[in-house]
Amino acid sequence: MKTVIEVPVFATDSNLFKPLLGENKNITETKYHDFLFLEFELDKAHEIYFYCMDYIPEKGNISLADKIIPKAPFVFFLVEPDAGSFSETADNMFSEYIDNYTTPAFVIRSAPLSEKEKQPEENLNPDLKGLEIIFTEQENNNFTKHILTEAIKKVIPKNL
């Protein structure tokens, strides 16, 4: 029997989902009307389903997001790789998420360039402090593995 965990992934641009696929042959991709579905087979008994959306669905509808987010271990936000502050679209996406959900969320962005930028809290809108940041290069060959491992590490100690 297979065990599956489901992870919603949001991005400000659908091109940002590409690094998730990388060159990993164990990840298959299926496109649905309003989301991209990635199936990551870790081994014969363990799988991860990624539901990739470039918007936060309207709350209140019986949406896919409403069903999946509360039961997911965490969610990811993929944002533009520049080292500056977050775009307005990203900020709005974060606050829409924080307003509606309490599932831990991790913002994935490229490693910052300067020491000052290594203080992510400064870059964040004060309302958005519920989000944690994971730094990684989009060109990292182990992008998906890296962000999953980091997110799991961050979630486990708080809840075990």
Place this chain on the structure above:
Amino acid sequence: MKEVFIVSENEDIFTMFSKTLSYLPVHFSWVGDMDSAEKQFRTEKPDFVFFAVYKLTLLHNWVARYKSFKLRIPFLCFISKIGWEKRELLWMAGAAEVIELPKLKKEFKQIVETVLVSSSDEGNDAKLSGSLNVLNVINLIQTFEDGKKNGVIELISKNRRGQLQFYKGKLVNAIYNNSDPIEAVLAMSLWRDGLYTVTYDKIRHNHRIKLDNRQMIKECQDHILNHEKILSALPDKEIVLYASPTIDYEELGAKDRTNLLYFKFGKSINEFIENDSEGMLDFLKEIDSWIDKGAFVGKEEFQAQQLKIKEEKNKSGVKKLFGKIFSKKEESQTHAPGMIKKNKDSGEDYSEKKVYMFDRFNLLVEYAEILENQDG
């Protein structure tokens, strides 16, 4: 119609091309990666080949393979920022153009358009085509009238496509979305960014427009003037407007709801015009009144209102219940349907946050171990 093969591992890039360049008289086909493209090249010869690859090494490999087929079909390369520095080799290999992605939509359109359209000009296409920037719908009707011919004019602008049908030089029918013929002509008379293609035929097209060409042109002129008048009366079109989080969308009509939702996370009026939604003009006419009603706010006010709503949500259950009862009472006294609810002390019915329910943390540990032990 020119045929372009898009060789890419990813279908997204094809979608991007066909969406962004839909107004060009070009047909894009996604032929998959080089392996499947190779099979297609044996049976079909496109007018252009576009290679879109994330990794530069793979792109070089594909270009080398493509060159070995000796097809002599011009090709363009699209690469990511990562491979951009080393693009000289691609030019040396004969690429008509090497384009870095992502790129600004306008710039991207211009580059690809220059390559494709200049090439199509060289062809002996029997159809007559040109830019709507040079000849708009009014000019086209006049031109057709002078020739007294039968035929159709296809208009393509952004993602929109319409058709004008002529019989003996008279405009007899127009097709755009599900609009009635006159509405369709009026809508298309505003198109300036795009292309037209004229095809003469011997078909007796349905006579659905009763107005003669003169009257129709007059209608178009009035419509264009009215459109310009509305646009010039608008507030600063560059300012980003946010739809107030206090709007009660349930009480609005479908068109207003769609148009207001467009501004949900902040958009400028220019972006809204560019989007050209149904009922856009009527909505713009009323924009001042929407602003007066408080439907649109600036960024700071938007954030302040969001914060206030959040505070409302955090009120205790009992207080919230009282809030609900009183807000309903208050609402029935002060708000007509379609009006925007004022946030002030309304205690609106904002539902709770969805609670984090995941509890299989031992399973996560198992996943972490598997990931750690994987190669690479």
